[in-house]
Amino acid sequence: xxxxxxxxxxxxxxxxxxxxxxxxxxxxxxxxxxxxxxxxxxxxxxxxxxxxxxxxxxxxxxxxxxxxxxxxxxxxxxxxxxxxxxxxxxxxxxxxxxxxxxxxxxxxxxxxxxxxxxxxxxxxxxxxxxxxxxxxxxxxxxxxxxxxxx
Numbered sequence: 001x002x003x004x005x006x007x008x009x010x011x012x013x014x015x016x017x018x019x020x021x022x023x024x025x026x027x028x029x030x031x032x033x034x035x036x037x038x039x040x041x042x043x044x045x046x047x048x049x050x051x052x053x054x055x056x057x058x059x060x061x062x063x064x065x066x067x068x069x070x071x072x073x074x075x076x077x078x079x080x081x082x083x084x085x086x087x088x089x090x091x092x093x094x095x096x097x098x099x100x101x102x103x104x105x106x107x108x109x110x111x112x113x114x115x116x117x118x119x120x121x122x123x124x125x126x127x128x129x130x131x132x133x134x135x136x137x138x139x140x141x142x143x144x145x146x147x148x149x150x
Contacts, residue, residue: 043118043121043122046114046117046118047114047118049110049114050110050111050114050115050118051111053107053108053110053111053114054107054108054111056107057104057107057108057111060100060103060104060107061104064100064103064104065100068093068096068097071089071092071093071096072090072093074086074089075087075089075090075092075093076090
């Protein structure tokens, strides 16, 4: 690899890194927000994701516990018959229960967090809209706000 190639690869990597680190910003022309903003989330999308996490949790609750009673019974029977496999199967049973509980809790946490985020965003919107109204309830324009700052 020639030195020129190395320098070109370094500059391309730096450009990619800066593009990846770019947050919502105004377009270079000074116009509105850029069309490729990466921090835009819509309320209905959050709702769908929250519902999917809840549905996954419920599916795990039902389907993930399907074989548990049989495995437990088999491990007890094998252990009572003097087979070491019974204690190994019981350890597997316990590990499965622990991992399943962790996964269900994570799904519930995701669902609850998205519900909270939606509610908080709605409260923030109301607060912002309320803050932009004058005493008579009329929406203040930027020029009216400017008058108050003088």
